[in-house]
Amino acid sequence: MAHPREGKIIGVRPGQVEVALADGVVTAFVPGQLKSGPRNRRHVVAVGDDVRIIAGEGVAVLEAVLPRRNEVARTAPGESRAPIQHVLAANLDWLVVVVCYGRPRFNARGCDRLLVLGEVSRVPPLLVFNKCDQGVMDPDPADLYVTVGYPVLRVSAHTGEGLDELRRHLRGRSSLLLGPSGVGKTSLLNVLAPDADHAVSEISTATGKGVHTTTRTRWVGLPFGGAVIDSPGIRSIQPWGLSADNLAICFPELATRTDCQFRNCRHRSEPGCEITAAVAAGEIAASRYESYLRLLEGAD
Ligand SMILES: Nc1nc2c(ncn2[C@@H]2O[C@H](COP(=O)(O)OP(=O)(O)OP(=O)(O)O)[C@@H](O)[C@H]2O)c(=O)[nH]1
Ligand SMILES: [Mg+2]
Known part of the structure; x- marks a missing residue:
């Protein structure tokens, strides 16, 4: 007998979603009427969504997306007369902006854009400077953000420096990691949740840029409580809902x-x-x- 159950979306693929239930993960199909949604939405479902599914014999179907408490969304890139919303993740406590001092080089414009994305989405930003083992820039751009009032952590996924403090911030919360490719988002996730063991790869020696190792947004539970959503590196982002009036x-x-x-x-x-x-x-x-x-x- 099919019966409704509630769970959380931990991954999205075309036409189907992975849903974490209390006792495991199932793949659920997204029925046509949920796929169509409002015309200005790229996807109706996002990682972090709480959902109801109907689980039957060997097959599960998404029945409803429960109301979101918030969402982080960009305007989908590309020229289009009517802007299209692309929700990166939903139901968040932190937008963790991950950057590093070099390889890839710290980019103040990109960093500020992501902080603005958090502000406009009303998801508090947490700024993390990774790769501290490689040395800190002088003057240290992190100091500016401390002055502005943001929580700022200097950490190293490789040496473990600063990670206890990062764990303290993430414990019991739902956090989206965003930042350029190659800053070490997945490396951080792998130390925070060693069982996840996601792929990381070397920075291109020619460009000092990452190679977009992570290709899908994924929700991963933390062994000390809470969850982290890893995402593909982003070059530039146009925050959804941003206007000259609220900038x-x-x-x-x-x-x-x-x-x-x-x-x-x-x-x-x-x-x-x-x-x-x-x-x-x-x-x-x-x-x-x-x-x-x-x-x-x-x-x-
Ligand atoms: N020195 C140093 N290197 C690091 C650190 N964290 C990550 N790296 C290296 O940086 C490179 C990129 O790491 P990833 O974790 O794949 O970066 P990412 O941000 O997930 O990149 P995308 O998935 O492409 O967005 C790898 O070679 C890592 O070994 C760190 O704390 N110190
Ligand atoms: Mg990655």
């Missing part, structure tokens, strides 16, 4: 400055702008303001 509040150090002369000030070159004055006075880091302007170009 400034996605930068904590800009969000608190609300005394511009014009209410709809975009903080570019308007007179009486509190933010450009603060940048000129060195109270807001030029690098963060530069990221704001880049994102503003794509948002209006």
Whole structure:
């Protein structure tokens, strides 16, 4: 007899999902009526979704996706008149932005973009600088983010430095790892959940860039409680839901400055702008303001 059961999506493939139930993992087919969904959605289901399935003799079918408490989504790349939402993962407590100092080189624009993605999705960002064993840059870009107010950890998947603190942050929570290819997302996951043993590979010596080793987003339970979602490396991302109106509040150090002369000030070159004055006075880091302007170009 088929009966409904609740579980969590831990992997998505075309037309089917892997669902973790209390007593194991099943593959469930996604029926046509759930696949169609709203026209502006690339997928109706995402890793991290809580779902109800009907499990029968040797076959399971997805019946319903339960309401999400949040989602992290990008605008699907490519030119299209109507933007398409691509949900990367759902029901999260942390968006863990993983970066490193070199190989691949730290990129402030990309890092800020991911922090903004967390802010606009209302999933708190946790910034992790991996590969600390290779030495720290001077000046250390991590210091800037501490000043902004983000939780920042310096860790090494290879030596174990900083990992106890990382475990403390992840324990009992659901966390999405995002960052460029080659920064060591999967390497971190493999030390946090040794049984998972996912593939990692060497950085290309020619480009210092990763080679996109991870190709699918996957939810992995942590032995000390909680879960981590590993994802393929990303080059650039356009956060879904970002507009010229809500961009400034996605930068904590800009969000608190609300005394511009014009209410709809975009903080570019308007007179009486509190933010450009603060940048000129060195109270807001030029690098963060530069990221704001880049994102503003794509948002209006
Ligand atoms: N020195 C050093 N190397 C590391 C560390 N963590 C990972 N690496 C190396 O960095 C390379 C890339 O690691 P991955 O874990 O595959 O990186 P990834 O972020 O998962 O990459 P994608 O799956 O392509 O997004 C591998 O050669 C790892 O051995 C670290 O803490 N220190
Ligand atoms: Mg990986």
